[in-house]
Amino acid sequence: MGDTERSTLWLGIRAGAGVGKTRLTEEFLRHAQDQADQTVQIHRGYCESYLSAEPLQPFLQMLRGLDGLHEAPPELFAAQHSAPGQRADALLTLLLALARRRPQLVFIDDLQWADDASLRLLHRLRAGAERDGLPLMLLTASRPLPSTAT
Numbered sequence: 001m002g003d004t005e006r007s008t009l010w011l012g013i014r015a016g017a018g019v020g021k022t023r024l025t026e027e028f029l030r031h032a033q034d035q036a037d038q039t040v041q042i043h044r045g046y047c048e049s050y051l052s053a054e055p056l057q058p059f060l061q062m063l064r065g066l067d068g069l070h071e072a073p074p075e076l077f078a079a080q081h082s083a084p085g086q087r088a089d090a091l092l093t094l095l096l097a098l099a100r101r102r103p104q105l106v107f108i109d110d111l112q113w114a115d116d117a118s119l120r121l122l123h124r125l126r127a128g129a130e131r132d133g134l135p136l137m138l139l140t141a142s143r144p145l146p147s148t149a150t
Helices: 021-035 057-065 074-080 084-101 116-132
Strands: 008-014 041-046 104-109 136-142
Touching: 008 021, 008 116, 021 041, 021 104, 021 136, 041 057, 057 084, 057 104, 057 116, 074 084, 084 104, 084 116, 104 116, 116 136
Parallel strands: 008 136, 041 104, 104 136
Antiparallel strands: none
């Protein structure tokens, strides 16, 4: 994802437990960082299956990972101090602002456990980046949900 490439991509990996999704994604992220010569900013988040998981959990993990960001945009402060009802909009604004500066790679693991707010934000992020022609790659890993059909 070089500076001259202006595209939005979403790569979703779906496979059962124990087949190597984590190893594959870790290798991909390491390779992306190495090949990009530090030009790609990588964000990581994961979803938990616990009922106590906070709404927007993977994106809030990414937000906490941005603490101390050098030359932070004003959108970072706004997202960090946003009210819960405005948090999704603030996170969307922040990630799009970062993509205007340099290519972004957003990785969410265990997407099958994502809350509805996280899934909506993920789709809004893709749509916003596509609309604005921003360099963004979404990488998600998930397990197939068990069939409920009998």
